Amino acid sequence: MSDNASPSVPSAGLLRLGIVLSALVMLVALGLFYLSLEQPATGEQGTRVTITATGCEPKALSVPAGKQRFVVINQSERAIEWEILDGVMVLEERENIAPQLQQAITATLAPGEYQMTCGLLSNPRGTLTVTPVQGADVAPAVSAKAFIGPLAEYRVYLTLQGRQLQAAVDDLQSAIAANDLPAAQESWREARLIDERIALAVGLFSDLDQRLNGRADYFAQREQDPDFAGFHRLAVGLFAQQSTAELLPVAQQLNADVRQLRARLNDDGVPAAQLTRGAARVLQAWHDYQQSQQRVSELELADLRGLQQGADKVVSLLAPLLQNQVQSVGALQQANLALADALQQASPDRAALLQRSQGLAQALAQVNEQLAPGY
Incomplete structure (x- = not known):
């Protein structure tokens, strides 16, 4: 054979085999990447709680007082939220945890008995027991006395915003009753803006926050669920459907919930x-x-x-x-x-x-x- 002869060309069979092997390698890599996104990392540090379609596993947790890390794993088919509740008060939460994914949440907890929401708002709640730790108390960087002024001013702010919210919700209810869609949309926008300004205060009360601000995805029947109400339910009618039909009872409930919110904030503050x-x-x-x-x-x-x-x-x-x-x-x-x-x-x-x-x-x-x- 001449020294100038061209290098041998692989056969068509070898080329096909190479293509197939390359494709398989790529599929394996993509599969591993997908699994790394979808599957909870087993090495994640923290107290683990798994959310299923029907509740929390385990249903009861116990942790020592102080700063704790929780790993919430969503094994349901719906995006979920997870909350730590002290009565109706929300101490910590994480929303929109996608199906088959997980979120880590850090919370600093005092000794006591708490509840956990477990996926859909209709699911039974779990329990969280926080046990005392001797010598765990640490002096704050800012004294309680120093907060008196800011808390008093914020309470005035909430009072004024609450009055404006009530007026906007009154107008919203009247516009819906009159079947005045443009006026209802304008009043909804005004009321919703105020609701978001004081969202940190609204979010302290899990029952009211659920009725005022719960998204359809957190209810078993989504938009058709009878418990789906509040601002998001009104937005479906006023903006998506461009109609006030069947919204008056929702507006009346919203009005009653805002009145209750104002009373709680007046009694408890933040x-x-x-x-x-x-x-x-x-x-x-x-x-x-x-x-x-x-x-x-x-x-x-x-x-x-x-x-x-x-x-x-x-x-x-x-x-x-x-x-x-x-x-x-x-x-x-x-x-x-x-x-x-x-x-x-x-x-x-x-x-x-x-x-x-x-x-x-x-x-x-x-x-x-x-x-x-x-x-």
Whole structure:
């Protein structure tokens, strides 16, 4: 054979075999990638609780007091939320945990008996027992006395916002009763904006928050479920269906729930620990929900504006109090301004909104941890 002869060419059979093997390698790689997304990581540290279609497994948990990490695994076929409740008060939550995925949640808990929501709001609740730990108490970075002024001012803020919310809901009910769709839509937008401004306070009461702000996905029959009510049920009629038909009972229930909310806030107020924790929680919930969506709708964008305005109030109250005690207060103010700037754009960028909403949520959560390890 000549030294200049061309290299041998693989046969057609070998080429086909190579293509098949390459395809198999790619399929295996894709399968491993899919499993890494869908399957809970077995090495994840924390107390594990699995949510099924019918409830929590285990149904009862026990952990020591202090800072605890929970790994919530969703093995149902629906996106779910998980909450730690003290009576009707929400202490910690994570929303929109997708099917077959998991979320880690950190909570600092005092000794006591608590409840856990377990997927669909119709599912039976689980129990969480938090046992005492000797010598676990740590002095807060900011004294309780220092919170008196900010809490009093925030209580006035809630009172004023509550009055505005009641007036907007009254107008909404009247417009629906009169079958005035444009007026009803305008009143809904006004009422919803106020509801989101005080979302951290509304979110403290699980029963009212469920009726006022529960999304259809959290109910067994979704939009057709008889317990699906509140702002999201009204939005389906007013904006998706462009109709006020059959909405008057929903508006009347909303009105009654707002009156009850105002009474509870007047009696109980908001605990100091919940100012930053609650503001962080509702921002994180918005972020988590939007991650599962293709775009940010006009109504969801308005929701974020209300949440940022509510967070801005909290930041303005606590920044002077924290200036000398917490180094991250500057980061908190910067995160708040960054989200406000993103919302002021004529066409806000979805990626920027997701990044900055979570950035502000994380900054608020960090400040909350520094206020007092026991919060």
